[in-house]
Amino acid sequence: MSLEKKGKTIAIIAVSLVVIAGIAIGAYRGRTIEQTPSEVTATVGGGQAAAGNDEGLTVLKTWTRKDCSLAPWLVTDKLGYFKEEGIKLVFTGELQPNQQIPSIINGNNDVASVHPNQLAVAVAGGAKLKGVSRGIIEPDESVDPKFRHMWFFVNPTKHPEIKSIADLKNFPGKIKFSIITTNTCTDFLTNTLFDKYGIPKDKIEWVTMPDIQAIQALKQGLVDVSPVHPPFYKGMEDAGAIRIADSFETGLGSLAGLTAYYFTEDFINQNPDTVKRFVRAISKGQKYADEHPDQVAQWVSDAIGIPVTGNHWYADDTTIDENDLIPWIKQLEDNKVIPVGKVKASDLVVHVFEQYGNETKK
Missing domain, CATH: 3.40.190.10 (Periplasmic binding protein-like II)
Structure with missing residues (x-):
């Protein structure tokens, strides 16, 4: 530039x-x-x-x-x-x-x-x-994973083939991710994981919404992946979503959160x-x-x-x-x-x- x-x-x-x-x-x-x-x-x-x-x-x-x-x-x-x-x-x-x-x-x-x-x-x-x-920090492996800064969820009914972030490499077209707002932890951690697994970041399409709305949006198929924070993990699981990654997987240690x-x-x-x-x-x-x-x-x-x-x-x-x-x-x-x-x-x-x-x- x-x-x-x-x-x-x-x-x-x-x-x-x-x-x-x-x-x-x-x-x-x-x-x-x-x-x-x-x-x-x-x-x-x-x-x-x-x-x-x-x-x-x-x-x-x-x-x-x-x-x-x-x-x-x-x-x-x-x-x-x-x-x-x-x-x-x-x-x-x-x-x-x-x-x-x-x-x-x-x-x-x-x-x-x-x-x-x-x-x-x-x-x-x-x-x-x-x-x-x-x-906030990202806890180490001795701490219960429910305290990790972010979990990434998918709707298994819509995307039964997606079991991990790495599986998104073969996802056709754009991947809709929920996000509260850009230039925050969500895109920082998502981009880090995409780099780790060699997935082009231009496949990401950000859809802005609060975490609490992301639960319903994922259930309805309005987004493909919802990264959310700890208070909303149970809501995601109760809605039938499955976790495919978390912030610890980035390998960034305590700075991840x-x-x-x-x-x-x-x-x-x-x-x-x-x-x-x-x-x-x-x-x-x-x-x-x-x-x-x-x-x-x-x-x-x-x-x-x-x-x-x-x-x-x-x-x-x-x-x-x-x-x-x-x-x-x-x-x-x-x-x-x-x-x-x-x-x-x-x-x-x-x-x-x-x-x-x-x-x-x-």
Whole structure:
């Protein structure tokens, strides 16, 4: 790609972020009522945030989650770890995926978690964002497979010949994959598996939808393969789908499911003590989630309204290894999403806060 075209690509990304940020500001008006994570229920709109006992707490805002990413926020709030650190975390309403990062940029929300490729695309477009602590990881082989970051399902009635990802090499024509949004874990892991088995990636046709909708879409034959996250594994199996691969098969190790908690650079510079306290609190919640999976699965199930048998696996060591970010960035470069060399691993993180999460490490 020429330098001129590279420049145009980044300009387009930057303009898109600005436009989406503007849309998100308007979209926030009149959304669901603000609530703490532990007040979230499967009922649309949830309940009124509890009053009292919050005087003097620092309010941190993030969007409402009713998906695979809920567990650490819910646990940390429910067990009082945020309050111990002088924080009240407030869920501000559900957002579409393409509104989430812009809501951090424009200040409607303060903090969230993100995969490295999502963060890299935003930074390449000019966003001033930094990861401060490690969140989700891919567990090793000693951990129950139900905690692996992603399982890939097919409908055996429609595709009885597909028993593995490798079998897709002989699939005629395009292969429809469900995906929440592009440049996330789903296409990163799918592309990695396709490269591993020598399957041309141009056979993939992405169909955007939430994981919960992917269950029905696969059953109805609207998509051919549905990669989904742990809270939705049981729903897929109950619908008759079969697993043909998972994220562990990529061979990427712990980085296969990697996420980081992130803030804007301005927020970090203006509120370093708040960021420190957040990292310390959320790391306690992550550890509890790993150590009490059945209890946390029930809490998440109650909140999102479907049976849940497992959640993601979370890092005990909150240090973000910059080497783990490189494969995520390189795939974006290889797919010409961002120009080669535009974003370095060091552009995505600040390491000063990780130590506070590791204070509680056993």
